[in-house]
Amino acid sequence: MLLGGVLVIPAVAMPAPAAQAAVIPSVDQQIESQLRNMLNETLLASANSQLRALTRNVVSRQFDGDTNALLSTVIAEAEAGGIVDTSASWWQSFKSKTLNFVVNGYRYDPQIYIPNFGEGALPTSVVDVAVAPASDATTSVQGYYVDLNGVIRPTPYMIDETRVASYEVWVLSVNEKINYGGPVPVAPLQAQAQPAGPQATQAAGAGLAAACNPTGLRNNQGSEYLQRWRVPDRSSFGSLFEGKREMKLVVIGSIGGIIKTYFFPKVRKRDIDSWQNSDVFITTWDRAVWGNAIAYQWFELDGGGTTSTAVSVPVQGGGTITSTVSGQERDDNGGGAAVVFSESTFQEYDTGLIRFNMCSTGGDGGTGIENLACGALASASSTFSGYSPSRATDCNPDTRLGPAYSWANNSGTYPPNNPEWLQADFGVNKTFSRVVVKTSAGYPIRDYDIQVWNGISFLTVASVRGNTALSITSTFPSRTARLIRISGRSGPTHQLNYVRVNELEVYAV
Incomplete structure (x- = not known):
């Protein structure tokens, strides 16, 4: 024919x-x-x-x-x-x-x-x-x-x-x-x-370019992003006789259910070994809800009838995150890896088939280089006329002497027998481990304690004695609190009865 x-x-x-x-x-x-x-x-x-x-x-x-x-x-x-x-x-x-x-x-x-x-x-x-x-x-x-x-x-x-x-x-x-x-x-x-499909509207990245905490730290209530991913071996999923690769990510909380299921746009086989910059928002990491570890389980999609896959992802340091994930019977398992809250976001994770990086921003501890006390509500045990507690949280580190730049306690309320204090209220709990106190030129604060509110009382976390510098940095094990105080015990040797703070700075690290 x-x-x-x-x-x-x-x-x-x-x-x-x-x-x-x-x-x-x-x-x-x-x-x-x-x-x-x-x-x-x-x-x-x-x-x-x-x-x-x-x-x-x-x-x-x-x-x-x-x-x-x-x-x-x-x-x-x-x-x-x-x-x-x-x-x-x-x-x-x-x-x-x-x-x-x-x-x-x-x-x-x-x-x-x-x-x-x-x-x-x-x-x-x-x-x-x-x-x-x-x-x-x-x-x-x-x-x-x-x-x-x-x-x-x-x-x-x-x-x-x-x-x-x-x-x-x-x-x-x-x-x-x-x-x-x-x-x-x-x-x-x-x-x-x-x-x-949804990847047309869930375009990876979406122009977000999340500003990750430069310290690599995570904070409770911080935003967690999948920053980028790649498949190092191009031949890991499918052959040249298949089309573009379609990746699926299932994110599972250690004490909760499935946090997110995300379908990535198609990627050509020849490009999949290069980093795919995605900036996909995963979740606000609330440790009370999701725990201290989150599992990332990957699949490469090939379609087929509906099926369920038992997922078991080991957690570094002990434990396993398990779940049952719905999918299709021809999908390829891309392996899983657990991300632990305390790990640096500079870490690269490897499922054995897929590598990826995470990014965290914001949350209770800020970026790590952000002064958490900047703009905080300030109060004090007493204040000298013309001075103000708010000068210590106005984001101005000027150490010049005078009421335009600092707080000082009132006359007649003399340390060291009765410490005078300056307090910053963040409004919400913040996590921090470093405090910088800037004082007045010619009148440096000599002796003071750094105290945090533990829900019942103020707990001293660091002490400074005999100081003569205008800027003093104190570090201590990380604390989470809403209130922080500088409890002044004495001013400079030539004016012990007055303590001055020009700026209080609080940092995550």
Whole structure:
């Protein structure tokens, strides 16, 4: 018979993988077997110049962000355009196999995937067609084509990375119909424009560029971000016969449930070993809700029927975070890693397949280089006329002498027998471990204690004695409190009865 001016010889039976007795084929093996069963019809379609042009046009649309064309779309548009004989037996067979591609009760959408389409792969009048193999480890497969006499033949070369980089190859595969959280859509056998999925609106990064705490510290109530990720080995997920990689991240709290499920935009295989700068907001890390560790479980999505995966991620220092995660049966497990609250955000995490970095910003302890007392509500046991407690939290470190720059206790309320105090109220709990006290030129505060409110009383965390400097730094084990005090015991040796503080600075580290 004639097909588009080409004499077509009856289809040749393609070789099938050797069957293994008493072994149930995997889902991917069953898919490969069904794809091979429709290879002849696909080759006949590739030999028709109009169908070839239509297929390339559908591929160019990248309906799901990749260079593939659903055969259901090609069939519908070909029939609507009248470019095929819809009564031809091979076409009816092609249409039926496309519509009824079911494995384990789940219907897949067969497609043509063209690697490197529009990126240097030259289109040809005689198209090589290959079947996507079941094994991700496969690096080359046999190709087939229809020669100028209409005879189906094997290609004299194997289809591999080199071939698809230079020449157009049609890979017969199934679409990775990803479930983004709702019912998995079943594509009707008609022209369709499927949405790209949640990753179209959850674009990684979204221009955020989170300003991470420069100290690498986390604070309770701070914002936690996945800053970047990559897959060091390009061949970790899928082969060259699959399209772009689609990564999914499930974040699990150590004493809570699933915090977040995130679908990343598609990434080309050749780019996935480079850092993907994402800045994905994960959660406000409330330790009372999520605990001191959070598990990051990764998947590479391939679609299929709904299934559940038991997740068990060990925590550094002891313990395990476990959960059950919903997914699809062909998804690849990308491994998991636990992020511990006390760890530096400069750390790089490694699941064995995926590496990633975290970022934290804000929270109770600020950035670590931020003066937590700047703008805090200030009060004092007493104040000398013209001076003000607010001078000590006005963010001005000027150490000049005088009421415009500092606080001083009132006359008649003399230390050291009755310490005079200056207090800063952050409004909420802050975590800190360093305090800087700046005092007045010529009148440095000599003796004082640094005290924090523990909910019942003020606890001394550091003491300074015999000071003569204008700026004094004290460090101590990290404390979390809303109130901090400078309890002045004596002023300078020539004026013991007056203590002065020009600026109180409080830092996370």
